[in-house]
Amino acid sequence: MQLEIIEAIALGTLFGFALYKIGAADPDKLIGMLKLEDMHLAKTILGGIAIATITLFVGVLLGLIPMEHFSIKGIYWGVIFGAILFGLGWGLSGFCPGTGMAGLGAGRIDAYFYFIGGLVGTFIFASVYAGLTDTFLYTTLFSGVGTIVETGKATALFSSSWSPVIAIAIGIILFFIGYKLPKKFR
Amino acid sequence: MYLSWIRGSLLLGFVFILAFVVMKPIGVSTEYVVIDGIYEYQQHHDLIHKDANSSSGYSSNNAYLNKSGGKLAEHIIHPKYYGMVFVLSIILGGLIGRLTSKKASKSMKQIPEFHTQTFGNKVFLRYLFVFVGGMLMLIGARLAGGCTSGHMMSGIMQTSISGYIFALVVFVVAVPTSILIYRRKGN
Numbered sequence: 001m002q003l004e005i006i007e008a009i010a011l012g013t014l015f016g017f018a019l020y021k022i023g024a025a026d027p028d029k030l031i032g033m034l035k036l037e038d039m040h041l042a043k044t045i046l047g048g049i050a051i052a053t054i055t056l057f058v059g060v061l062l063g064l065i066p067m068e069h070f071s072i073k074g075i076y077w078g079v080i081f082g083a084i085l086f087g088l089g090w091g092l093s094g095f096c097p098g099t100g101m102a103g104l105g106a107g108r109i110d111a112y113f114y115f116i117g118g119l120v121g122t123f124i125f126a127s128v129y130a131g132l133t134d135t136f137l138y139t140t141l142f143s144g145v146g147t148i149v150e151t152g153k154a155t156a157l158f159s160s161s162w163s164p165v166i167a168i169a170i171g172i173i174l175f176f177i178g179y180k181l182p183k184k185f186r
Numbered sequence: 187m188y189l190s191w192i193r194g195s196l197l198l199g200f201v202f203i204l205a206f207v208v209m210k211p212i213g214v215s216t217e218y219v220v221i222d223g224i225y226e227y228q229q230h231h232d233l234i235h236k237d238a239n240s241s242s243g244y245s246s247n248n249a250y251l252n253k254s255g256g257k258l259a260e261h262i263i264h265p266k267y268y269g270m271v272f273v274l275s276i277i278l279g280g281l282i283g284r285l286t287s288k289k290a291s292k293s294m295k296q297i298p299e300f301h302t303q304t305f306g307n308k309v310f311l312r313y314l315f316v317f318v319g320g321m322l323m324l325i326g327a328r329l330a331g332g333c334t335s336g337h338m339m340s341g342i343m344q345t346s347i348s349g350y351i352f353a354l355v356v357f358v359v360a361v362p363t364s365i366l367i368y369r370r371k372g373n
Contacts, residue, residue, distance in 0.1 A: 004209075008271035011205045015212060015272070016279020018201045020287070022194035025280055027298045029188070034357075034364035035300070040191055045339075047195025052202040052343040059207075071211050073331045073341060075348040082330025083337075083355035085322045090356065091363025093319025094298060096334040097327060098214040098276060100320065105280025109296050113313040117320025122218040123226075124321070125328040130249035137329065148345035157347075167345050174342075178195065 016102040022048075025102035027094030027110070034091055036185035046178030053171035057149070057164040072146045072154040078137040093117075187287055202339055209268060211344065213336030215327035216258075217273040223251055223262035234259045250328075300368045 016025075022044045023029035032038030059065040073079075090096065095103060095114045103111030132138065146154025148170065149163035158166055189197065205212045227233050234256075237245035241255030244263055251258045261267055301312050327333040330352055332341065338356070341349020 004268050005266065005271050007208055008268045009275045009278075011201070011208065011212075012272035012275025013279040013282065015201050015205070016276035016281075017283045018194075018197045018279070019276070020280050020283025021189050022198055023188035025283070026188075028300060031298065031300045031364050031368060034360050035368060036361065036365070040188070043191035044189075044194035044198060047191060048198030048202065049339055049342050051195055051199030052206075052339070053345070055199065055203045056206065056343055059203075065207065069206055069210050070344055071340075072344060072346045073337060073348045075351065078329045079331065079337075079348050079352055080355055082326040082328070083352045084359050085326030086330065086333065086352075087326075087356040087359025088363055089319040089322030089326065091360040092367060093316045093323070094300075094364075095316060095320065095323075096214075097218060097324065098212075098273075098333070098335045101214070101273060101276040102280030102283065105277035105282075106284040107281075110298075110312055110316045114316040114320040117317035118215075118218050118324040119222050120317075121321035121324030122215075122328055123222045125325045126219060126222065126248055126250040129328075132329075133249065142347065146347060148347065151344060154346075170345065175195075178191070 015098070016105055019099050019102040020106055024096070024099045025106055025108075025111075027103075030090075030094040030096075030099070034094075039181050039183055039185065043178045043181050043183075046174055046181065050171045050175035050178060053174065054168050057167035057171070060164045060167075067152050070151040070153040072151060074144075075141045075146065076138050077141065078132075079141075081137060198339075202343060206340070206343075211336065211340035212272075213269070213332055213340060214273055214276070215324060215333040215336065217270050218324050219250070219258055219328065220261045220265065220270060223258065224265055227262050234262055300364075303370050304368045 019025050023041055029038065029041050033041045056065060093114055095111060097118060100111050100114040104115060144155055145157060147156045148158065149167045150156045150159045156163065202212055233248065234244055234246045236243060237256065242257050242260035244259040245256045246252045246259040297307060297309060297312050305311050330337060337349050337352040342353060
């Protein structure tokens with residue numbers, strides 16, 4: 001087997017395992033977070049992003065990160081309108097495209113219906129995509145600035161060589177927010 | 187039964203950084219398109235054809251599958267690539283997670299509590315909601331160019347502005363949606 005496939009199996013399995021272990025494959029935990037009644041998962045997600053950010057940019061400063069692996073998504077109106085549809089579906093279902101797959105593995109029947117719904121969704125999108133490309137939805141926003149700090153892959157707000165320090169500071173702030181976030185609001 | 191938030195953070199952060207260093211930032215929703223394509227290609231073989239002029243060697247009569255030099259079209263013809271194997275392996279990870287958890291019974295409730303509290307034991311309604319939810323989310327994810335993994339987690343960790351905007355809008359919409367739909371009866 002190719003190395004790439006072995007890596008994919010190892011990393012994908014680890015990801016699904018992690019999603020299950022943090023409660024993200026459990027719609028009760030997800031909707032509990034969105035109803036602001038159980039912020040455990042929000043604390044975990046914030047902490048996870050924070051730890052990933054800090055590790056990544058400490059690695060960048062030390063020259064340990066393969067910079068070509070950075071991959072920055074564009075900003076256009078579609079990001080905002082897509083996020084609105086995504087938020088509606090999330091609040092209704094309590095699954096995400098990734099956690100739905102983990103839920104499937106955990107034997108949830110509703111995850112199966114989620115997955116089928118998702119496939120219908122992408123089918124609809126691929127069918128109408130040709131008609132969307134020339135609309136305002138694909139107009140670039142913020143004159144194409146893609147990141148806060150320099151990654152070599154997009155125009156950055158701060159582009160000096162010490163800019164990874166800003167990312168580490170952001171990571172520490174995100175972690176602090178996660179730490180301070182109350183267990184519930186309602 | 188689930189990890190404490192700090193342990194969970196360490197595990198989640200570790201997975202995202204490991205995938206980044208070994209291969210690339212984690213993303214999931216693209217593979218839904220490819221799975222659709224694999225099914226469609228079996229029905230209509232004219233969906234994708236070899237094309238020496240495209241950078242992937244394939245092109246499609248569907249504009250979405252044809253973008254970025256027909257990369258998605260190529261994935262449909264050769265589905266054994268990193269992203270697809272990664273996404274399918276998430277299923278295995280979910281199974282292992284459940285099997286290694288002692289008190290898995292609560293999380294295994296087929297109808298979640300929030301649903302029962304508002305709509306009672308109507309299974310059909312739950313399945314309808316997740317179907318519609320999944321449909322809206324994958325249309326949204328493809329329009330936005332990523333989902334919770336790609337935009338929110340991988341995006342924000344790279345200080346990508348689109349990741350911050352996506353996360354902000356998603357939560358601003360999802361929180362009132364959940365609160366309004368899943369009001370407890372009697373409250």
